Amino acid sequence: MHAAPKRGGTLIAVLGNSPRHLNPAVQSGVVTGVPGTQIFASPLRYDANWQPQPYLAKRWEVSPDGLAVTLHLVEEATFHDGHPVTSEDVAFSVQVVKENHPFQTMFAPVERVETPDAHTAILRLAQPHPAILLAMSPALLPILPKHVFGDGQDLKTHPRNLAPIGAGPFKFVEYKPGEYIILERNEHFFLKGKPYLDRIIFKIILDKSTEALAFERGEAHYGAYSAISLRVLDRLEKLPHLKTTTRGYEAIGPLNWLAFNLRRKPLDDLRVRKAISYAIDRDFITQRLHYGRSRRATGPIAPDSPFYTDEVEPYDLDLARANRLLDAAGHVRGADGTRFSLTIDYIPGFPEQQKNIAEYLKSQLKKIGIDLQVRAAPDFPTWAQRVANWEFDLTLDIVFNWGDPVIGVHRTYLCSNVRKGVIWSNTQGYCNPKVDALLAQAAVELDVEKRRALYHAFQRLVVDELPVAWINVVPFHTLYHADLRGLPLSIWGAFSPFDELYWERPPQ
Numbered sequence: 001m002h003a004a005p006k007r008g009g010t011l012i013a014v015l016g017n018s019p020r021h022l023n024p025a026v027q028s029g030v031v032t033g034v035p036g037t038q039i040f041a042s043p044l045r046y047d048a049n050w051q052p053q054p055y056l057a058k059r060w061e062v063s064p065d066g067l068a069v070t071l072h073l074v075e076e077a078t079f080h081d082g083h084p085v086t087s088e089d090v091a092f093s094v095q096v097v098k099e100n101h102p103f104q105t106m107f108a109p110v111e112r113v114e115t116p117d118a119h120t121a122i123l124r125l126a127q128p129h130p131a132i133l134l135a136m137s138p139a140l141l142p143i144l145p146k147h148v149f150g151d152g153q154d155l156k157t158h159p160r161n162l163a164p165i166g167a168g169p170f171k172f173v174e175y176k177p178g179e180y181i182i183l184e185r186n187e188h189f190f191l192k193g194k195p196y197l198d199r200i201i202f203k204i205i206l207d208k209s210t211e212a213l214a215f216e217r218g219e220a221h222y223g224a225y226s227a228i229s230l231r232v233l234d235r236l237e238k239l240p241h242l243k244t245t246t247r248g249y250e251a252i253g254p255l256n257w258l259a260f261n262l263r264r265k266p267l268d269d270l271r272v273r274k275a276i277s278y279a280i281d282r283d284f285i286t287q288r289l290h291y292g293r294s295r296r297a298t299g300p301i302a303p304d305s306p307f308y309t310d311e312v313e314p315y316d317l318d319l320a321r322a323n324r325l326l327d328a329a330g331h332v333r334g335a336d337g338t339r340f341s342l343t344i345d346y347i348p349g350f351p352e353q354q355k356n357i358a359e360y361l362k363s364q365l366k367k368i369g370i371d372l373q374v375r376a377a378p379d380f381p382t383w384a385q386r387v388a389n390w391e392f393d394l395t396l397d398i399v400f401n402w403g404d405p406v407i408g409v410h411r412t413y414l415c416s417n418v419r420k421g422v423i424w425s426n427t428q429g430y431c432n433p434k435v436d437a438l439l440a441q442a443a444v445e446l447d448v449e450k451r452r453a454l455y456h457a458f459q460r461l462v463v464d465e466l467p468v469a470w471i472n473v474v475p476f477h478t479l480y481h482a483d484l485r486g487l488p489l490s491i492w493g494a495f496s497p498f499d500e501l502y503w504e505r506p507p508q
Helices: 030-039 087-100 208-216 230-236 270-278 282-289 319-328 355-366 380-388 433-442 448-465
Strands: 010-015 044-046 052-054 057-062 068-073 110-117 120-125 170-176 180-185 199-204 242-245 254-260 340-345 370-375 394-400 468-473 478-481
Touching (some): 010 208, 030 170, 030 180, 052 057, 230 242, 270 319, 282 355, 282 468, 340 355, 355 370, 380 394, 433 448
Parallel strands (some): 010 199, 340 370, 340 394
Antiparallel strands (some): 044 052, 057 068, 110 120, 170 180, 180 199, 242 478, 254 468
């Protein structure tokens, strides 16, 4: 057993990029969400067993028909400027997220939020929504102060997004893009005695070699979603002052996959997509390219999800079968052995998960007569614009499940979410009414076992039709100083408040 938590000290945490701003209500992503969940509090938080726990809501009830969720707020919670947190702030925040957050499915069924008194909020739903409690997690429903953000300005460009006021365990002090974000302890945090740290400094480090050096020298203490080379990680783990963990990504469900543009020939032919999938040696990728640190992905739902099934076609390496499929599809080899050419794009900045796999696929698809041209992008916006506007043949991509399939999975496969110009929508152009029907049922089914059966049927169907070829679960790691205690290791990991984090022995 560890001794009682100690107060004091500064945590230096690493962010891999500069956030546009710090308001998770209108912006998704790691660099906004991790610091944002320290500044803002949410109605609920989650433990490591997928169970909701009290946070701003000390208790809650869901009506038997699933059409009402009543939140009973703690009475003593205040924002950093001293204003009390009330049900009006909850109602305001739900509406802000519903209208502005990229995950439109999270609160789409909410028709209104009633506020019978200052500490009771009742969400009224048009239909049952089994993901509604998970959608009240820290990174997904930050409670904003209505008196600050409800002044009529555009919430996506509101000036306080860059200097926010919340009710979370840490208060905003300063943000210097490209360099750092500074937060300090909220002395009036509603969970008495917490947080333990005096200050958090989020150090923005774009270069992965520089990040690794910062951890090696003890100049960085904590880094989640690290893109440090897996080979370098082997070296860092041997240092006595550093530890790593893969816990805390269960709800994130990060999948690496190869997406097909189904609008383009010959990718509109299922036989061609299956041939490509059978040509991929996923075990080689996970064991050799990723040094045994990643796992195979078998379908649209990540293995750590309670709705996952592995009872799907695994697409084990089978070059003979791949060649037969391409022959049957009428793609005859030319004199040089080539059947046809395709271009593959990839997200820049994640070489082990993207560029290296693209180069591997180039050599692998040549074995079945496909000439694959690898096209680099100078930056993320260039890649995102190509894919969002359907200007691609194939692309590697990293996409999160975000806890519940309603939140992070449906968006890739629904006919209604084929939205040109919107990245991480249904950019493949996939549409199957049977899939839509299964997802529509699962989105309102409150019985967990019936819902699980619907998602199992969905996975089998989509894996058979292959709008994307799933490759691996992204092996995210959290690096942390060996003297840190109380790490956020729930299903949301670093998307959780750091109110229980403390130094056993603060580094000098």
